[in-house]
Amino acid sequence: MKTIYLQSQICLSLIILATSMTSLASKTKEAKGLLPEVNLNSESEDKNLDTAYKSELLITKTENKAIESLQKIIAKKKGTVEEADLLYRLAELYMRRAKSGRFFDLNSDQKKSSC
Secondary structure, three states: OOOHHHHHHHHHHHHHHHHHHHHHHOOOOOOOOOOOHHHHOOOOHHHHHHHHHHHHHHHHHHHHHHHHHHHHHHHOOOOOOOOHHHHHHHHHHHHHHHHHHHHHHHHHHHHHHOO
């Protein structure tokens, strides 16, 4: 029972992101697919870059919250059987964060224009 609770804490911030994106999708009349606000428009490359940048910002904020909560759980579970699995999950989150970092490095000019 505790393990299920801990896993739900880890995924909570990711669920919040998915819920907010699907609520936005239900508001658009031309919505197609699961997350139409993330769909790219082939007509406007600038708009596509802006959409991708905003999406990546949302994902990064959620990842940071997930990493913080997972680190707290790891501190509580130090020396237990679950520690190895939790550390593996933390490593996966850090790998995803590195991908986000590369995205922001490649699109640093987009940040300047959207501010």
